[in-house]
Amino acid sequence: MSDAPGGSDTMTQPATAESTLPGIPGHQTTEDDAPTDVVGRPMPDFAVPPPRTTHGPARIVAMCNQKGGVGKTTTTINLGAALAEYGRRVLLVDFDPQGAASVGVGVSPHELELSVYNLIMDRDVELSDVVRPTAIENLDVVPANIDLSAAEVQLVGEVARESILARALRPALADYDVILVDCQPSLGLLTVNALTAAHGVLIPLECEFFALRGVALLVETIDKVKDRLNPDLEVDGILPTMFDSRTLHSREVVQRVHEAFGDTLLHTVIGRTVKFPDASVAAEPITAYAPSHRGAAAYRQLARELVARGRTA
Ligand SMILES: Nc1ncnc2c1ncn2[C@@H]1O[C@H](COP(=O)(O)OP(=O)(O)OP(=O)(O)O)[C@@H](O)[C@H]1O
Ligand SMILES: [Mg+2]
Numbered sequence: 001m002s003d004a005p006g007g008s009d010t011m012t013q014p015a016t017a018e019s020t021l022p023g024i025p026g027h028q029t030t031e032d033d034a035p036t037d038v039v040g041r042p043m044p045d046f047a048v049p050p051p052r053t054t055h056g057p058a059r060i061v062a063m064c065n066q067k068g069g070v071g072k073t074t075t076t077i078n079l080g081a082a083l084a085e086y087g088r089r090v091l092l093v094d095f096d097p098q099g100a101a102s103v104g105v106g107v108s109p110h111e112l113e114l115s116v117y118n119l120i121m122d123r124d125v126e127l128s129d130v131v132r133p134t135a136i137e138n139l140d141v142v143p144a145n146i147d148l149s150a151a152e153v154q155l156v157g158e159v160a161r162e163s164i165l166a167r168a169l170r171p172a173l174a175d176y177d178v179i180l181v182d183c184q185p186s187l188g189l190l191t192v193n194a195l196t197a198a199h200g201v202l203i204p205l206e207c208e209f210f211a212l213r214g215v216a217l218l219v220e221t222i223d224k225v226k227d228r229l230n231p232d233l234e235v236d237g238i239l240p241t242m243f244d245s246r247t248l249h250s251r252e253v254v255q256r257v258h259e260a261f262g263d264t265l266l267h268t269v270i271g272r273t274v275k276f277p278d279a280s281v282a283a284e285p286i287t288a289y290a291p292s293h294r295g296a297a298a299y300r301q302l303a304r305e306l307v308a309r310g311r312t313a
Helices: 070-083 102-105 115-119 146-155 161-172 189-197 215-228 249-263 275-281 294-308
Strands: 059-063 092-097 139-141 178-183 201-208 235-241
Touching: 059 070, 059 189, 070 092, 070 102, 070 139, 070 161, 070 178, 070 201, 070 235, 070 275, 070 294, 092 102, 092 115, 092 161, 092 189, 102 275, 115 146, 115 161, 115 249, 146 161, 146 189, 161 189, 189 215, 189 294, 201 215, 215 235, 235 249, 235 294
Parallel strands: 059 178, 059 201, 092 139, 092 178, 201 235
Antiparallel strands: none
C-alpha cells in the first residue's frame, strides 16, 4: 500500500490553522472558528459515551460495499476496537473467505478447526463453538477462512437461504452490544445474508473518482433486502475513507456524496495513512498498534458519532 502522492503521511503532518481536529485532516473553520466537517457542516462535539453496566441486546451492523479495497475490513476491526475501548462488548463476524478481519485481529485462518462456515452450514455447530477472544478486551471474533467460499454455492439449495446468518447470530444478541459483520466485495448470497441479519449498514467509500458509481447498485440491493426480507434495515451511514486533505479531488468526492445522500454522510472522515496497512501487518487494530495516531483518533470519533446517532449502544 503506497501512501498519498508526495510520499508523506497526510495524517501525521503537523497541525496547521486549517487542520487541527484529530482524524479530520484539512477540516475548515467558520468565521467564528467553530469547527466544521469536510463539507462545511458544523462539527458536533461527540461526547465520550458513558460506560455500560449491562450488555445487549446487540445491534448488528453490516460493513458493505461491493467494490474491493475500500476499507470495509479496516473499519470493522478499528471501529470494533474503538467501541470495545469505550466498554462496549463487540463481536466481529468475518464474513469474507479472504479472512482478512480474522488475520487483522490475530487469528490465523489456516489453523481454524471451526469457522463461520461451520456455523452457517452445520446444524450441530453452535455460536459458542466458533467465537474466539482477541487480545483486545471486550472484542471477540467469529473467524473465517477460504472454506466460506463454498458456502455461496451450497446455500443456494437451503431452505430460507437468505436468513441463515441471522438465525446463527441470534444467540449472540443478548451477550454483545454491537456485532459488526465484515462483508466480502460482492452483492451475492453471503452479503444478502449479512444484510438480512443486520439492523444497520455502514458503507465505507474510498475518496476516489469512481467510488460513487457502485453506490446506486448497493443502495438498490439494500432496498430489495428491506422490501423482501428485512423491513427494519437502515443505512447507518456512509463513511469516506482514504481521504487525502491535500487533494481537491478527495473533497469533491465527499461533497458529491453529501449532495446525493445528505446527512447519511457521516461527519467523521478517515484519512489516508500507511499506519492502517502497518497495523494489519502487526495483526492489531490501530487503536492498539498506534493508540495516539490520528488514524486511531478517527476511528474513536466514528465510534462516538455512531453512539451519538443512536446507531450503536
Ligand atoms: N484510511 C486508509 N489509509 C490507507 N490505507 C488504508 C486505509 N484504509 C484501509 N487501507 C488499506 O487499504 C487496503 C484495503 O483495505 P481493506 O482491506 O480494509 O478494504 P476492504 O474493503 O475490506 O477490501 P476487500 O473488498 O478486499 O475486502 C488494505 O491494505 C488496508 O490496510
Ligand atoms: Mg475486506
